[in-house]
Amino acid sequence: MGTGRVGKVGDLPCDVTSFVGRRADLDTVRRLLVASRLVTLTGFGGVGKTRLALRCAADLRRAFPGGTRLVELASLREAGLLDQTVAKAVGVREAPGRSAFESLCDVVGDRQVLLILDNCEHLLDECAATATALLRALPNLRVLATSRQALRARGEHLFTVLPLSCPTEGLPAAGLTRYPAVCLFVDRAAAVQPDFALDQDNAEAVARLCRELDGVPLAIELAAARLRTLSVRQVADLLGDRFRLLSLGHRGAESRQRTMRALIDWSFALCSPAEATLWERLSVFSGGFELADAEAVCADAESHGANAVALPDTAVLDALSGLVDKSVVARTVAAGVPRFHLTETLREYGRLRLAERGEEAGWRRRHRDRYLALAERAEREWYGPRQLEWLGRFDRDHANVRLALEFSYRAGGDPEIGLRLAAALRPWWVTAGFLSEGRHWLARGTALHRTPDLSSARAALTAGGLAVLQGDFEAAEPLLALAGALADALGRPDLREHLLGVRGQAEMFQRRHESAVALLTEALAGHTARNDVAGLVESLLPLALTLSSMGDGVGAVALCERLERICVRCGDTVGRSYALWTKAMEAWRHGDGARAADALRDSLRLKAVLHDPLGIALCLEGLAWVAAEAGAVERAATLLGANEPVARSIGFSLAKYRHLVEYRDTCARRLDSADQRAVRAARRAGAALTLDEALGYALDEPPRAPEPRAAQGDLTPRERGVAELVAAGLSNREIAARLVIAQRTAEGHVERILAKLGFTSRAQIAAWFVGNA
Structure with a gap:
């Protein structure tokens, strides 16, 4: 039986670093979205288009009760899968006999939804056509696109994302914090060195560095990562020598692109031979990878290419850790497993280096x-x-x-x-x-x-x-x-x-x-x-x-009991969940509502783990019938209301299960004979529940805790104490001194806290501690 996925698919990702500057840009983009249904943020790679779009969408969540959804297109190369990619991001499964586009329109309907189409530049015509078709079919949809070029779609409003403003020469330290480029550098520098602060000694170097980098956010973040091993003045001097030749002539977009390339060249040059080799080879991944994947694909006991070195699988972890430390590779945690990815700009840089030497095909084959x-x-x-x-x-x-x-x-x-x-x-x-x-x-x-x-x-x-x-x-x-x-x-x-x-x-x-x-x-x-x-x-x-x-x-x-025995023995969750549901329907057919409800709840628990919308819809519907039969009319109405958004997400119709239609009709008659005001109120209340709340209500259990946040009890007492000190702003060295432990031990505690909570920065630990204190 086919199942699908439902839940937080496509929802906006959480910020892992603070958002700095761009308040005026945010206001302008918000105004454009009020005036136009299609707004495209344009600008060169690394200027901050995606971050601006995500922050704008987060600020506008309340204006779009139907949802704000991100569609990441950088890794999509097959234009024919654009509709399916958008549908997946919105959490829509194709209904039988309906295309992905039609299913998407069926589900969104007249709901107020904001859709972010991110990185459209390689699919300009297809994105323009899809955005136009969706806007034509869905009256309350808004589309916010990011692209290096305009989509050239009808009704499109453009906003060019510019680099952050930088200070001129000679300003005192106190005046530098008015400039977003400086604020961004200071913020990211503090993430590398918690005791970093802008002062009279480093102010000139910080201002010069921001000017050299033209205020490009990605460039500033890469430069800030160098403070792990260099002082601000050393970074500024090294960059100044490398970029001086680029400053001749008009400093427009083309020059900024050259500046960006030169900065990435410099970042690459500062890598060890193993790190540089791994960076190139990691560019064949798309959308992230795990350590085992990097070892399987990128490890090689022999060197390849003029500058490559032998990279045995035992060396991959150290090289990958070095790239994470240099902010070339980002680390996240998914399902408790560390996962890594390169930003699209840095990935493309590595891919081009492979292609220039004719090596790309070999590593893509691996x-x-x-x-x-x-x-x-x-x-x-x-x-x-x-x-x-x-x-x-x-x-x-x-x-x-x-x-x-x-x-x-x-x-x-x-x-x-x-x-x-x-x-x-x-x-x-x-x-x-x-x-x-x-x-x-x-x-x-x-x-x-x-x-x-x-x-x-x-x-x-x-x-x-x-x-x-x-x-x-x-x-x-x-x-x-x-x-x-x-x-x-x-x-x-x-x-x-x-x-x-x-x-x-x-x-x-x-x-x-x-x-x-x-x-x-x-x-x-x-x-x-x-x-x-x-x-x-x-x-x-x-x-x-x-x-x-x-x-x-x-x-x-x-047959279901035989199937259930096989599934329990082999560990199959999908088959067992449907066996339980079928047994529940048979119990219901024979008037045993209590046994039917028990089997439906057992099935629903498995469906929830699977995130199976079809199974969840069938279970909620069945539990509503059982409740109505038992005289719990308002509970039945609440369950039917809770099922509405789930069923809508997959185009579910009970008509496919004709032998069950009579049970829905019986339930409907019982609801029709009850107090209609109470029934309507209960149905509305059910429809307003989140998926977790609906599952908790149906199972008579508290809603599942949101992920990836861990409960306080998941941290040991020592780890919780370390989290408190992180929230107080102490560095690892200061934590070690306070607890009378080695600095490396303190670092280990912080790493374990990050892994357990699914976080990537100390700021997230601090926010979590404050929220759970």
Whole structure:
């Protein structure tokens, strides 16, 4: 069964550093968004377009009750996936028979939403067309785009983001803080050296440095990172020598771009040989990576290229740590695992260095092979205890998956490997709700790789199965026929059994119950003989649903109990959640509301962990029926109201489950006979709940705590004491002296606090401590 993702997908990321200056810019952009529905922030790389857009959106949250959503486009190279990318950011799953664009419009409707399209410059025509179409279809939508060039869309208002203003020569230290460039440098310098302060001794060097860097925010932040090893005057002198030749002539945008390149060149030159080599190789990642990925892709015991050095896997961690210290690589924490990424400007710099030496293709091939290996391992382990881990992993690595597939299908690539990757990702395409994207990549690969081999057979079977789940039976039929012919030619009865299961699902969805039962029963027998866990799960569930639709409750429950035992044994969460839901429906059909409610709550707990909107919608609906039957009409109305935004996010309709419609109708009649004022109020209250609040209400439990913040109890008493000292502004050296411990021990405490709380800066620790004191 297909599921999707719902929750905080696409919501604005939290600030990890303070926002400095730009108050007038913020006011202007806000006014433009009032006057125009499409505003584009333009400017060169590193000038601060994205940061300004995010701050503006954060300030305007209350004006957009429908949500403020960020669509990150820097890593998107496949223009045909733009609609799917926007839909994912908004938290929308394609409804059966509807495109991503149509599903997006269905869900957003007349809600007031602000959409940020970030880094549009490489997809100008496509972004302009999509923004125009969305604005035409959605009357209360506003779009805020960032791009190095205008979109040239109708009705577009432009705002050019300029560098921060810098002081002229000769100003006293007291007057420098009026200049945003100086304020930014001081703020970032204090993050590196907590005791840093602007004073008479360093004021001239700070002002000169900001002028040399033309007030470019990214350049200022990179320069501030050098204070770990150099004084402000040393940094200013070194930069001055390097940039002096650039100051001749007109200092416009072109000159600032040269300044930026020269600064990055200087940052690169200050790296150790291992760090510089790793920087270049990390540029083949998109959207971030984990340490193990960097080791698998970038490590090499031999040197490559004129300036590269041997980089064994044991050296990657130290080199990566050095790049983090130099602010070249940013570190975050996702699901408790450290994750790293380069800003797009620094990533492009590394990529160009590889390309200039003709090495880019080789390292991208290693990147592709890494994600092929991960996908094939995930497919083998999907029906097991690591299922949730794999689901989250590919959610985070979606951009890397796309990059690997794009590389496989480009000229000189290997489309067969692309097909293997796209087919291996089938469980993720289905569970995460990316059915159209999966079909897109499989179709591209099939058009390029026409050899009648195992890769082609698996690709045809996977593409046909995805089409069936979308209700596109016409497109599915030739794909399934091809898969069957190849399975027979290759002598692969296992593929033939999976094909029977897919055909059985197609019959089930088309309500041809007898043929569905025959096909699924045959598939089940083959999977049982082979002890194929994936095949068992994927056959038992649709067979149980089919028997339930036919009124054979005893048979459906027996299959669900068998499925549940398999899922508990192997650790499959998805299959077990649907087995529980089906058992709940059968209990409901036979008048056992209490047993139905228990099973629905058990299923809902699993659905919440999976972030499965279809399952959550089905469970909330069922719990509403149980409440109405028990006479708890207001609770039933609240649950139905809580289900409205969930159902809307996936285009959910109970019409697909015709045998359940009578239960909704019964519930509706009970609500109609109650006090309508109370019913309407309860329904409105339910619709106003957040997802966590709705789940807590349905389960009679407190809402889940927001992530990634940890509870106070997650820190040890010593760590909490260190957090208090960080909040008081003490440096690691001062903390060590206060607690009579080694400075390295204090640093270790701070690192563990950052990891536990999912933070990246001392300022976040301070804010957390104040909020939890």
